[in-house]
Amino acid sequence: MTTSELILPAMASVTRVDTVGVEERVGRFQTRSIKRDSKVTALKLALSMIDLTTLEGRDTDGKVRQLCYKARHLHDALPDIPHVAAICVYPTLVGVARRALEGSRINVASVATAFPSGQSSKKVKIDDTRFAVSEGADEVDMVISRGAFLEGEYAAVFDEIAEVKGACGEARLKVILETGELGTLDNVRRASVLAMHAGADFIKTSTGKVEPAATMPVSFVMLQAIRDYFYATGRMVGMKPAGGIARAKQSWHYLVMLRETLGQAWMTSDWFRFGASRLANDILMQIAKERDGVYQSIDYFSMD
Amino acid sequence: MAKSRQPRAKSSRMRTTRRRSVASPSADRGNGRRRLPVNKTYKIYIGGKFPRTESGHYYELKSSEGTTLANVCRCTKKDLRDAVQAARAAQPAWAAATAFNRGQILYRVAEMLEGRKPQFADELQWIGHTRQASINEVELAIDRCVYYAGWADKYQQVFSSVNPVASAHFNFSIYEPTGVVGIVAPEDSALLGLVSSLVPAIVGGNTALVIAAAERPLCAVTFAEVLHASDVPGGVVNVLTAPAGELLPHLAGHMDVNAVVYCGDAASDIRDLQACAAGNVKRAILRGGSDWSSETAQGPYEILETQEVKTTWHPIGT
Numbered sequence: 105m106t107t108s109e110l111i112l113p114a115m116a117s118v119t120r121v122d123t124v125g126v127e128e129r130v131g132r133f134q135t136r137s138i139k140r141d142s143k144v145t146a147l148k149l150a151l152s153m154i155d156l157t158t159l160e161g162r163d164t165d166g167k168v169r170q171l172c173y174k175a176r177h178l179h180d181a182l183p184d185i186p187h188v189a190a191i192c193v194y195p196t197l198v199g200v201a202r203r204a205l206e207g208s209r210i211n212v213a214s215v216a217t218a219f220p221s222g223q224s225s226k227k228v229k230i231d232d233t234r235f236a237v238s239e240g241a242d243e244v245d246m247v248i249s250r251g252a253f254l255e256g257e258y259a260a261v262f263d264e265i266a267e268v269k270g271a272c273g274e275a276r277l278k279v280i281l282e283t284g285e286l287g288t289l290d291n292v293r294r295a296s297v298l299a300m301h302a303g304a305d306f307i308k309t310s311t312g313k314v315e316p317a318a319t320m321p322v323s324f325v326m327l328q329a330i331r332d333y334f335y336a337t338g339r340m341v342g343m344k345p346a347g348g349i350a351r352a353k354q355s356w357h358y359l360v361m362l363r364e365t366l367g368q369a370w371m372t373s374d375w376f377r378f379g380a381s382r383l384a385n386d387i388l389m390q391i392a393k394e395r396d397g398v399y400q401s402i403d404y405f406s407m408d
Numbered sequence: 409m410a411k412s413r414q415p416r417a418k419s420s421r422m423r424t425t426r427r428r429s430v431a432s433p434s435a436d437r438g439n440g441r442r443r444l445p446v447n448k449t450y451k452i453y454i455g456g457k458f459p460r461t462e463s464g465h466y467y468e469l470k471s472s473e474g475t476t477l478a479n480v481c482r483c484t485k486k487d488l489r490d491a492v493q494a495a496r497a498a499q500p501a502w503a504a505a506t507a508f509n510r511g512q513i514l515y516r517v518a519e520m521l522e523g524r525k526p527q528f529a530d531e532l533q534w535i536g537h538t539r540q541a542s543i544n545e546v547e548l549a550i551d552r553c554v555y556y557a558g559w560a561d562k563y564q565q566v567f568s569s570v571n572p573v574a575s576a577h578f579n580f581s582i583y584e585p586t587g588v589v590g591i592v593a594p595e596d597s598a599l600l601g602l603v604s605s606l607v608p609a610i611v612g613g614n615t616a617l618v619i620a621a622a623e624r625p626l627c628a629v630t631f632a633e634v635l636h637a638s639d640v641p642g643g644v645v646n647v648l649t650a651p652a653g654e655l656l657p658h659l660a661g662h663m664d665v666n667a668v669v670y671c672g673d674a675a676s677d678i679r680d681l682q683a684c685a686a687g688n689v690k691r692a693i694l695r696g697g698s699d700w701s702s703e704t705a706q707g708p709y710e711i712l713e714t715q716e717v718k719t720t721w722h723p724i725g726t
Contacts, residue, residue: 397661398658398661398662398663398684398687399485399489399492399658399661399662399663399664400663400664401662401663401664401688402664403663403664404663
């Protein structure tokens, strides 16, 4: 769709969220008993959905190359494990990651638009996006202007997302709502609706720089928004919880929630991602535990 | 008259002593007031918290007279996994604490034990010890804590060495904690055996998880409360209760456990322990058959059992 077709929906009529109901429902996603073969299947699926991430001020070319090596060789002692979906880095390091991942099917994702605060002019944000794409990013993770959103300047936020989407070209656009700064689940729902109507290919919970980051209630509200948007428009939008998901067990709680909210069509790395760095090792340890029957130690797995 | 009164008084006092029964947790205190006793729930100790077992399973612990003393958590491998995680998380900070500080904290444990002497003595009596034997055991346990507290900042300089080498190097060996130690406490000694097997492991900067004696777990749980009140950081000691045989294979196979101290004497358990321990070449230390009340059950070599020697070659100018 082109930018001119995008229309800001009536924000006042966005569905309200029943917080108590959401928490109760989310609680039930965490009580499924998933063991042995089903567990290994779920863990491998989760592994294939990971955006292996490093977003530190101290990132260097070497650090990114090491991460890319890790993405290609998660744990060579384990046969039949998938590779992660993507590497997620700052725009200046996209080129390094691109070269390090040549010949693999792992995508390079870049954060952009004055990540993580988004406090800059629109021109800078657009340039940031263009730079990331020109360096070879397959996916762009943008942040919304939370200040403007909370002031009720929905049109400004909407336009910004739409323009960044325009600057992305072929690259897929993930829109970070930074739910930890939005305050209420109603705001999360509103921001999700706004981002999807503005052309987001993915909506993403957090930058990972603000606490709380991804939580199940917030992700559930976003998944419901995606479902309702799909029913209304027929367009699929992906989901990416990011930050704070470090345990294998949490990953299958999210998969259960995904399956029971959006269904089987979303159960691939094309439509669901985990933004995480520590999660991969915990999943590998669980897979190794299922294979060998003994609890594992982080000493025998690669460093993040 | 005086002569005949004297022995009567003596004998009546002795009778009183013999008749004095231990207040078991459900007994009527007999002071005329009717009230329901508030009995302690014996839970487990993981990461500085007192949760129940994740499994929800328990077993009944009977007194020597056959009454139920407590429903004790029957821990499973998941509790063991949580305990190892807690111990691993606590290990670097505990090892980084100064030796003097670790000694102070262990001395504090002894102080807290002293104050709780009657409680431990009661718990030992419920399982059939005499009053005197109970008090003796608690006092020995206190003294043992003080003994190891003293060693905290001494074993390093006694056992480390400077080694002669035939090159221009300053060569020295020092002791470092091995990491996370699993301890299968002895079945024949509820408190003293636990203290004697646990304290030498933690004094040297290891963190530990203890599988308490299944038939005598009460003192272990109460000892966890003592640790909790003695500046011992959460996670340094974790206490689980379960029949040891159910947890031992998972403990022995766990790749993140660096040593297991086994105080039982079942030959099949020892064989399994040694076979499983080979997975990550963890130390399997056998201390079955120890006479815990003897002085031979304590010593600096017990500390060294869970230490690794690090040798450094430092070049020196000629």
